[in-house]
Amino acid sequence: MQTVANTLAGHRSIRQFKPDEVPQTTIDEVLQEAIAGTSSSGNLNSYSLIVTRDPARKQRLYELHGEQEFVLQAPLVITFCADWYRTRQWLKLRGARDNFNNFLGYQVAANEAMLISQSVTLGFEARGYGICYMGTTLQAMGQIADYLGLPETCLPITTIAVGVPDEQPERRERLPMRAYVHDEVYQKPSAAELDDLYRAREESGWQRYMSMPRLKAMCEEGGITSLAQMYTSPYKYDPEAYAATSQQVLETLRGRGFLPNRLAPEQTQE
Template structure:
């Protein structure tokens, strides 16, 4: 069973090679408007997006996001932010205290941002544009906050490159569906499913050349999804985030 929306979704691949051609303001606004149609917790719309098109600022964002070359190459960089500052103003207007510092508020905003981003990503892809999410934007969050002039209660959760793909993206296999789909009650995935997926990812060659990244050297047959993922989650990345979030007003009470 398929249709044009499902086909579009199935063709998704992150784009990391862009043509130099610009993306019009009209297209960017169309994409953000599509993002805004996403469902949002209690219609609170706890997000904002900062669009960066000037080369100088894109290069600065690239430097702050782990020097990923495709950030400098893409004509547009979108910084998707959790934004509780608007509701601070709403509370002031209505004469209520703003209980912004609770974990629940951060979760609400994080889910809202995720939905907006993904709607926008699909809209972009439907127009022939390519995107790549950039978690690297949290490498140096405080510097990004300052560069983009983000006020208190606004936090840059995720970046996104946007532009015209140089070539169609590679489609990465996903986990077998029965590893993620549970009927009625949770069933842990079994080892054979994970090994099969590891093999499928090895065959794409996507991890080739990464056998020494951040750990003991492995042969290319040993460095697949299992090794990649285990290495990724075996370290505490960005430990400074907790304090930066607290300083930005997200106290996680």
């Protein structure tokens, strides 16, 4: 077992896994420790974890997560859900008023799902396992919820693949600490400060993209000449795709009981 500092220092996103299974005893230990040791609003623990090991079920998750090969390689996939269904049923059983089927409830539960996911990640990494977070969970939120049989006011927030690493990727760089940490109040960076903060990232990130023939060809074809342009290009985080996905997420929240059928501003319009 590693220390927390060593575990954080050794973190890498792993996308190639060996076929070795993760023992059930290890899974139980990690999840129990994470649940016991993660902060929760009101100790209501508004999350649920769906553990997937069956190859056939992983095949469907692979499809829903954009056909990323490591989903099939990893012996274990865990989906972290914002979940008020369990609590709301308990409230009903005890004759208490219903609550949490609203946007604030979603925010609290989504935050807690991310908190527990990080605790679980640290638990596996401290034992030598590798993980990869899947942002595609949000893109396919509704479909994943249907596939996993999630009830009302229960939605997937993030997913991790877990297994024995079969690669040793380089550590990804971060911006200098001063980019993230503000003393007392937010310090807006000037253009000169932004240039200084992002200079090393722009150079190393662009070199990494240019070292990959497929990405280099895409950039040349699309007239992309910088890392910043790549990040908002059709090949990565396309603003139009983000807007469409944002609308899908809103509709999913409405359909799953976290938002009213109509937004408040529309209700007041004549």
